[in-house]
Amino acid sequence: MIARAAPPTRRENSAPRQLQGARSAKLDRRMVVIAIGGNATYPPNIKGTAEEQFKIIGETCEQLIPFIERGLKLVLTHGNGPVIGNILERMAATAPRLQAMPMDVCVAHSQGGIGYMIQNSLANALVRHGIRKEVACVITQVEVAATDPAFGHPSKPIGRFETAEAAARLRRETGWDYVEDSGRGYRRVVPSPQPREIVEIDTIRALLEADVIPIAVGGGGIPVVRRPDGRWRGVAAVIDKDLATAVLAARLGAATLIILTGIDRVALDFDKPTRRFLDRLTRDEAEALLAAGQFPDGSMGPKIEAAIRYLDEVGGRVAITSLDHALDALDGKAGTSIVP
Numbered sequence: 001m002i003a004r005a006a007p008p009t010r011r012e013n014s015a016p017r018q019l020q021g022a023r024s025a026k027l028d029r030r031m032v033v034i035a036i037g038g039n040a041t042y043p044p045n046i047k048g049t050a051e052e053q054f055k056i057i058g059e060t061c062e063q064l065i066p067f068i069e070r071g072l073k074l075v076l077t078h079g080n081g082p083v084i085g086n087i088l089e090r091m092a093a094t095a096p097r098l099q100a101m102p103m104d105v106c107v108a109h110s111q112g113g114i115g116y117m118i119q120n121s122l123a124n125a126l127v128r129h130g131i132r133k134e135v136a137c138v139i140t141q142v143e144v145a146a147t148d149p150a151f152g153h154p155s156k157p158i159g160r161f162e163t164a165e166a167a168a169r170l171r172r173e174t175g176w177d178y179v180e181d182s183g184r185g186y187r188r189v190v191p192s193p194q195p196r197e198i199v200e201i202d203t204i205r206a207l208l209e210a211d212v213i214p215i216a217v218g219g220g221g222i223p224v225v226r227r228p229d230g231r232w233r234g235v236a237a238v239i240d241k242d243l244a245t246a247v248l249a250a251r252l253g254a255a256t257l258i259i260l261t262g263i264d265r266v267a268l269d270f271d272k273p274t275r276r277f278l279d280r281l282t283r284d285e286a287e288a289l290l291a292a293g294q295f296p297d298g299s300m301g302p303k304i305e306a307a308i309r310y311l312d313e314v315g316g317r318v319a320i321t322s323l324d325h326a327l328d329a330l331d332g333k334a335g336t337s338i339v340p
Contacts, residue, residue: 027314031073031208031254032330035245035306036060037261040323041114042082044161044184053117061122065129066327073208075252077245078118080110080219084238085159085188092174103190104222104234111139111218118215135213141199141232142221142244148193155297156192156238161185183271191237193223195244199232201251208252220244246306250313257310257318258329259303264322266304266336268294281338283311307338315340 038044040060046052067074087109091100101109115137122135154177162170167178167186181187198204198217207214220239224232242259249257265277268289281289286304295301300320307318319326321335329335 027253027255027316029255031252032067032256032258033075033245033249033254034258035242035260036076036078038079038081039262040260041078054121057117058121060323061125063323065125068131074213076215077217077241078114079241080114081158083110083114084219089159103236107219107222107238108139115215115218133213136207137215138200138203140217140221141224142195142217142239143197143199144193144223144225145196146225150193151191154189154191156190157181157187158190158238159188161187192240193237195239195247198248198251217244217248240302242302242306246310249310253314255316258326259320260323260326261303261320264325264335266300266320278336281336283308283340286338311340
């Protein structure tokens with residue numbers, strides 16, 4: 001029997017609609033924040049070697065070059081689901097011999113590793129295209145609330161997909177929580193508190209002002225809480241990268257947020273014969289469909305939530321699409337646009 005963590009309701013686990021301080025940011029029409037999905041860095045069908053990841057990330061970065069050639073201010077974020085899961089599994093396997101690291105440090109490890117691969121690959125792509133521009137990965141901390149109810153309800157899937165039998169065995173051996181994820185198998189779940197603030201936001205702004213492409217809030221950022229004396233303390237959790245990206249885009253005042261995923265457009269009745277793809281949604285339509293259960297928590301739900309939060313702050317535009325259609329989505333010719 002697999003232990004199933006009861007996820008918090010949206011009401012319990014939702015951040016305030018207004019993100020403190022974001023309204024002061026001027027909307028920058030030239031700034032585009034792109035959240036790179038897992039398939040663009042670590043698809044489920046690879047072994048996970050560095051060579052495979054560099055090849056896939058290199059192909060991803062090639063498709064980002066047209067954004068830079070247009071003179072846009074590009075900001076990149078990325079997920080870490082498979083990688084953070086692998087890091088935690090390695091620690092469990094070597095626990096008798098090596099001291100385990102806390103989860104916030106593991107998130108930092110994944111953030112640095114994936115960020116380096118994107119930084120290196122994009123820099124090389126820029127050289128190939130004769131573009132003189134620097135790329136910098138910011139090891140980013142993201143503030144969460146110590147009282148967030150998510151700490152009592154693990155719900156964020158990480159790591160590899162397992163069979164029911166393997167998940168049951170791992171549950172017995174490690175005490176980890178596993179849930180069935182989107183009909184593709186079982187994955188470990190960990191707490192996923194709501195992102196509140198980006199600790200290194202001024203550093204990211206400084207990089208943009210210096211015409212550097214920042215890679216930030218990798219894997220949703222390293223979750224930290226503020227102590228009463230103002231110091232930061234890491235906590236055991238993984239923040240959803242789309243929600244963290246929404247906070248980042250709002251804080252920067254980016255006019256466009258592009259969320260990359262494995263499908264070209266958002267769909268209604270996704271696994272049903274009545275499936276219908278959507279080209280455009282208003283913010284209120286998206287919220288109503290989310291409340292109606294059209295967008296599951298383990299897949300499209302967080303992306304729609306992220307879009308709503310971002311739109312509530314800066315009134316820009318969100319595009320949800322696949323990497324292959326990202327540039328057309330920027331021009332409104334592909335993907336699903338979500339507008340105020």
